[in-house]
Amino acid sequence: MIRGVGQIIRRGYHHGDLANALVDEASTLARQGGPEAVVLREAARRAGVSATAAYRHFTDQRDLLHSVKQRAQDRLVTAMETEIAASAPLADPVAEGYRRLRALGTAYIDFALAEPGLFRTAFCKTRITETLAKDPFSGRAYALLSETLDQLAACGAIPQERRPHLETATWAAVHGIATLLIDGLLSGLSDEERRAVIECTMAVTIAGIAQG
Amino acid sequence: MIRGVGQIIRRGYHHGDLANALVDEASTLARQGGPEAVVLREAARRAGVSATAAYRHFTDQRDLLHSVKQRAQDRLVTAMETEIAASAPLADPVAEGYRRLRALGTAYIDFALAEPGLFRTAFCKTRITETLAKDPFSGRAYALLSETLDQLAACGAIPQERRPHLETATWAAVHGIATLLIDGLLSGLSDEERRAVIECTMAVTIAGIAQG
């Protein structure tokens, strides 16, 4: 079956890798319209396949959405890891800790701004919504954050008694600014304002972490 | 027309106050299921009226949803005002500033936890999503926050040069923790953990605001 631009070219009756193709197409939908846009029939259509075929690979629509969500989460964590690796580590361990913290926050917010549909999908409700440290996604992301905070605590930049729950406090700030910027009250800001607002939020959070 | 428990008792052919009745019923739907649950036909059904009747009072479904959203926003700001008034003002202006700040944050988070459906509706996308200080809701809420921060800046608790954008930074932290708690990765927390996590977020934010 021959399809147009950006579509699949199929050779025979059997697709070969339909499960992946469906997640690909469904992810494109999510990218453009968020989790609500993940429509099984449309994904199948775009993969050049009947809607029924999808049921060979996914138990139902929610199952497909779940795969899309996992992929979106994966891209987000990867962006965080990439941003950490993007600049050179600093010699001073405290400065290095803050560099990493800022990199994590920046990657998170930038991802939300660049891919709002995927960002929203990464956090959408599915069958089971996992808890922070438990599911594979936030396991990785949480670990990145925890290690960084531990590091800062180890070199005395964070008082030990304030260390607990700091993951959540930092996550909340960054998540809050991201969601407000992409579909909330801050969505109409100019580039300049947006930058200022992000910087202020990160500065406040980092300052708040350090002092007691 | 006579209806059962929790329903409307209508006397005649004309309802009398259908517009309000529809927003009431639609708000109940929003309360239980968030903005997605605001279904025009269902609201009309519950008001004991044909779906068509709704079109005498709202141009379409989005218009109804918009009214529900405004009501939800109103309840949130009212909760914030109430919480500020709930405890006695402190003599020391700095302490009073922090008391107000905490009251605003607490009211916001508590509202989200107590009424997740309305909270989500208050921030849902509608025809025009207004920007922070511009729409009537956040105008009021923003003013509450701004005044408090101004007050703290006036008595020197906040360095003047750090004053700009602090509304956004505090809003982000509180909004982030609220959304993570109600439908995000933190939704499975125990009461105790939840309390700790909220406290930590508020403490970090307040500490971050003060220092430079």
Place this chain on the structure above:
DNA sequence: TGTACATCAGTGAACGCGCGTTCACTGATGTAC
């Protein structure tokens, strides 16, 4: 190497669902004279 046959991975038509919305209508209300 050839063939029978189980299994796998597709097809296309159809279903029920509930929604938002439109249509032509009618009963109730209020106002001019």
Place this chain on the structure above:
DNA sequence: TGTACATCAGTGAACGCGCGTTCACTGATGTAC
């Protein structure tokens, strides 16, 4: 005070839509002998 009539606020049937999902099916593939 009574009446004609415009206007207002409802009704009920119907439409189209697109979805998720099920059904009985068939073409392609791979494996045992």
